[in-house]
Amino acid sequence: MFLLLVFLGVPIIEIVAFIKVGSMIGPVPTIALTIATAIVGAALVRYQGFRTLMALKQNLDNGQLPVEPAIHAGFLLVAGLCLLTPGFITDTIGLILLVPTARLAIARWIWRYMNRHGEVTIIAGRNHSPGSSHSENGPIINLDAQEIDGEDHSQQGRSPSPWHRNGGPTR
Secondary structure, eight states: OHHHHHHHHHHHHHHHHHHHHHHHHOHHHHHHHHHHHHHHHHHHHHHHHHHHHHHHHHHHHTTOOOHHHHHHHHHHHHHHHHHHSSSHHHHHHHHHHTSHHHHHHHHHHHHHHHHHHSOOOOOOOOOOOTTOSEETTEEOOOOOOOOOOSSOOTTTTSOOOTTEETTEEOO
C-alpha cells in the first residue's frame, strides 16, 4: 500500500511543483534547471561514489567490516536515482542525500525506527580455518544446489539445461 501511494503521489507532487516553478520562472528555465540538476547530480554522485568505493576497499583491506561505506553507497544509489528522475522534489531529496552527515543521520533514524517497531537480528560470521568443518558455533555444512524435476536423466548423464537444446548449445 505504501509503495502504491509513493508511485501515485510522487508524480502528482512533481507535476504540481513543475507548474508552480514554471509559472514563476517560465517553462524554458524550468526545463533547463531540471536538466542541470540531473547533470550536476550525476557528476557529484559519481565523484562521491568513487570515494565511497575506495573507503569500502580500504576497510576490507584492513580486515574491517565496511558498514559506514556500505551505508553511504546505498544512499548514494538512492541519491543518483532521485537526481536522474525529473522533478524538483526528487532533486531536493537527492541533493540532501549527497551530504554525508545527512546520510548518516538518516541511517541512524532508520536504525532506531527498526529497533522500536520491529525485530532486528544481526548475525555475525566467525572466522574458522579453511580446512575445518567446524566453527565456534558448530559444524559448517556446505550445500550445492541441484535441480530435481522428477524425470530420470541418468541415460543422458546430465540434467536438462535451458542453455542447451537437443544436446547442443542454443544459437
